[in-house]
Amino acid sequence: MADAPDVVFGEVLFDRFPDAREVLGGAPFNVAWNLHQLGEPVLFVGGVGNDAAGARVRKAMREVGLAEDALYTHPQAPTGAVQVTVEDGEPAYYILPDQAYDDLPATVDPAVPARTPLLYHGTLALRSGNRELLAALRRRCERRFVDANLREPWYDPQDVRDLLRGADVVKLNADELATLFPNVPAEKRAERCLQACDIQSALIVTLGADGAEIHPRAGQPVRARAPVVEGMQDAVGAGDAFASVAILGLRRGWGWEGTLHRALEFAARVCTLQGATTTDPGFYRSAVAAWT
Template identity: 30%
Template sequence: MEMKKHKIVCFGEVLWDIFPESQMRIGGAPFNVAYHLFKMGLDVSVISSVGNDGPGHELLQKIKNWEIPTEDIQVSEEHPTSTVIATVDKNNEAHYDIVENVAWDFIEVTPENQKSVETADALVFGTLATRNEKSKNALFQMLEISPYNVFDINLRAPYYDIRTINDLLHKTQLAKFNKAELRLVLNFLKKEYKTEQDSIRYLQEKFGIPEIIISKGSKGALYTDGDNFYLYPTIPVEVRDTVGSGDSFLAGFLSKRIGKGDSAHEIMAQAVSLGAFITSQEGACPEYTQEDFKKFKDAHPLSALNVSKW
């Protein structure tokens, strides 16, 4: 008897990133996470919206060519497909000019996407899709029916406010921050930063969040599941592109975390390995197979002995 695949729903922006030299790539953090979850063998659904225009049709066709389901991606007659002007600095870090009043700002609640969330194992979301009241209200309705809410903080100035972040954190079972986002949120909450451990404890107690991830760039990643803290090192690679590396990290994490009974070491090893693998490729959603990733992971083993636990 074939085992049922686990399913994860990703809510929010799907768009075209336009890079220098007019290179266009599908982007949006929720979609990037969904892409890598699909590559890891999970069922995925993307709740978003594109315009009934050329870029929207092309975007949907490319997603279909990847064989990723598009049933929950709405087509708007009133708002255009999102395009984002992306620039890359000398440190290979991407910066984005995100145009407003695009299709994913107006995601609607439908019986179909409600069913997708109700039957899923987890719902992944960020802050960007809450910049418009329409999509924000849709997201909060989804959070009420999801069994496991994964908040990828992913702050994009100026499209966030502390009241919304506060409300989202109260509905979160797993939160992922980078170092800068952690300090920024603590500053919003008027909490002095002392140590990462103290900061995590504060967030857990204030919001009742069981699990928190802090991505620390070259210094690795920190994960806590209750009273246990695990600090994992990075895998040294030749950096081709940092776009989407955090999204692939989260996808790797969830591919082992959701319903499989894997240990914290197995979960974090998958997360760190997939993040490093994608950083060594070009683009947030490069073409690859599970076998490609397995070869990379086998060639860059992470020993539990190298993990700091306290």
């Protein structure tokens, strides 16, 4: 299993801005990109359209050496897109329906190994289908990491709780935790989530600029504040950066406290980028060097 890749399943899409900019992203795609650039074997399972945007996704993957073997080309649906608008100075996001990542083949791609150390997924790519594929991928994984990444209006709280059930690690932000357990006092929500969703190893709760906390199934919670970001650009992809390093910590046995600090540090580094990722390998090398 040492050489088998982690499997990251979910959406890849472009954020489209009013000034005609298009930024490649999607939480699972960002996680796959980060893991690859940080030296972790990874296979991304997702879909693009038979269109120019899909060709751009493949080109970006090839340029950094990220395997595209399990990237499906949908014959009709377009490559995923999110329309970004600005309302009263604040960005608003409209996630387009019926995208290529919504309709993947139910059978597992031959590129996916029979056994994989870890499966990562969120919820958006499950909004209208892909459940048979998820079930098949789950049967192949040793451990499962779920990062909810709730996106209005594309989720139902009960369905999300069901998707979290039995995962090894779950990552939520504080607002998502409150959404899933609205009638539970704030100080009891993490414990309730661990129990109600039968989380096997730990619940991670991110708190934005206040840092994050990890609630192990066994043992005391660990908490840390986020480091100060020098050269702040934006927080796009910070949560995905945190999840990427949390996966590394789980794979490499760093322990919860070491994982927490390294994940917060890498998330802060990503805040110095414009967007969630970069093609600069030096950015990732410097992060790895800081850990060793």
